[in-house]
Amino acid sequence: MRIPPLRVLALVITLAACASPASIELRDMGSFHVGGREAVISGKPNGAYQVEQMYVQYFLPARERGTVPLLLWHGGGLTGVSYETTPDGREGWLNYFVKKGWATFNSDAVERGRAGWAPYPDIFPGEPIFLTKADPFERFRIGQGRGSYNRDVALMKPLPGTQFPFEAYENFTRQLVPRWTTTDAPTIAAYALLVDRICPCVIVFHSQAGQFAFKVAQARPDKVKALVAVEPGGGGDPAQAAALKGIPILALFGDHIERDARWPAIRANVVKFLESVREVGGRAEVRDLPKAGIRGNSHMMMMDKNSLEIAGVIQTWLEREGLWR
């Protein structure tokens, strides 16, 4: 077919005037808080305080390709920053999924980041936990366990072939925030309200959020169209496994699990929960990345050097589930 010259001109003008493929075109972006309650507290000073809400930031692509929104839930001691720029300055999963055309909702759970936090022990029982700089290096399968962290990169003992950008580990420690271990109930309540507000949706969740996302999906099974568990720290309520029967589940685990002190048990616990979902007719896939030839991933795989390859694994699975067009 011969294309008339003016049609070619039209095409050239169109391409020149529009976003490059690398750019992000949004029909809107913004944020909101959801949930929480009023609590009357004495002495801080006396009065009614707003507590236990959570924060959500959203990015709505001009050309939406996900059939439902995609929610990003972070892990313990962390915030939605997990999914933004990586510690070594590369694009995070937030940009990846927005560019793929997902309406993406990235949150800070109750007590974290822009959610704010409440007086303790009045509202949050107990003391907050602060992580040392060494802690995630040694527990998140970046380094070779206890004693492997050193501020001097040359003296660090990273796991062989790790994909974590450990040269930028110091920068990663800047995004650690305090956490409590006593706030599961209000956190789950706020996540459930978020699901009520935004979903039907896909939830991509990391680490501690495993305990939240599986339970919220069990409470709102009609609202959740897929669950992507990124090294979840735990499962849902085994007695309610049947509630997840209609929700496709993908659980991803990285490398070096077997040589870690804690991760074999954490993984086994999740695998057992997902088996209980399969036993009642559900579809729950456990994908160990090394078995698929993807090696070296840490617990923070959304920051690893091959983070976009892992995002691609999630994207491909969501496409096969018919959730992207």
Add this chain to the structure above:
Amino acid sequence: MRIPPLRVLALVITLAACASPASIELRDMGSFHVGGREAVISGKPNGAYQVEQMYVQYFLPARERGTVPLLLWHGGGLTGVSYETTPDGREGWLNYFVKKGWATFNSDAVERGRAGWAPYPDIFPGEPIFLTKADPFERFRIGQGRGSYNRDVALMKPLPGTQFPFEAYENFTRQLVPRWTTTDAPTIAAYALLVDRICPCVIVFHSQAGQFAFKVAQARPDKVKALVAVEPGGGGDPAQAAALKGIPILALFGDHIERDARWPAIRANVVKFLESVREVGGRAEVRDLPKAGIRGNSHMMMMDKNSLEIAGVIQTWLEREGLWR
């Protein structure tokens, strides 16, 4: 001039295929932390902790029209959320300035939001301050001073003609976060590092950040091309007023100042500081919005119902200063 039909087609295709004027087209977005230090602390548990960093989220428009980036600095007990969606769900100043083509950097200062916070009294001396729900209503010139807040909107006593969307005040309280009064030095240090990294720039700052922005500009006068003080809570160092000689300054104040218990003194203090800048040859304008016919603005004018009109006042001033093309 007769336009050939295929040229018309080209134009139609171009307009249809591109972002609508209402959309946001970014060449990049992301975040980073800046500053802070390592502190060795005992008993939480013992170890080295990362403390006193700050968080910055950036949005870089595909078509940049600001001649320099624009930084948004929030007030006390608040975070960068101040500039996002308003409590009643309208677009905030962040979207406004990004759509105008400014490379915009919205931050959470040391101790706030996604910056995280450090053990106290070990690192942050003293106790954090939590704001009651009533506090900002009564102090930020939304209500008629002490006793004017009520959870029941029908029983609230807002200032007559207030522009604050007080029907959504409960939602506003969800974005309040704890603060300390002992962290000015690390906050100024982190802001100065941000300026070193991003600027030359324009800084738009609110309330408590008045104390920070004027001092940081005095320390980095070559890096700051304009200062927009939105109801600043204070000025810089009067002894160093001359450092601001070359930086155009616009200070905005809202309505009902004269009838408030605290605001006449706060405003007078800032006006005095800016007079000292003018005395050494600087250009510092104090603009009282009611005198310009813009009535009803509260201390939270970036959330007021006429918030985009106020953003327009800032934009027009920046254009006249030659900082936008």
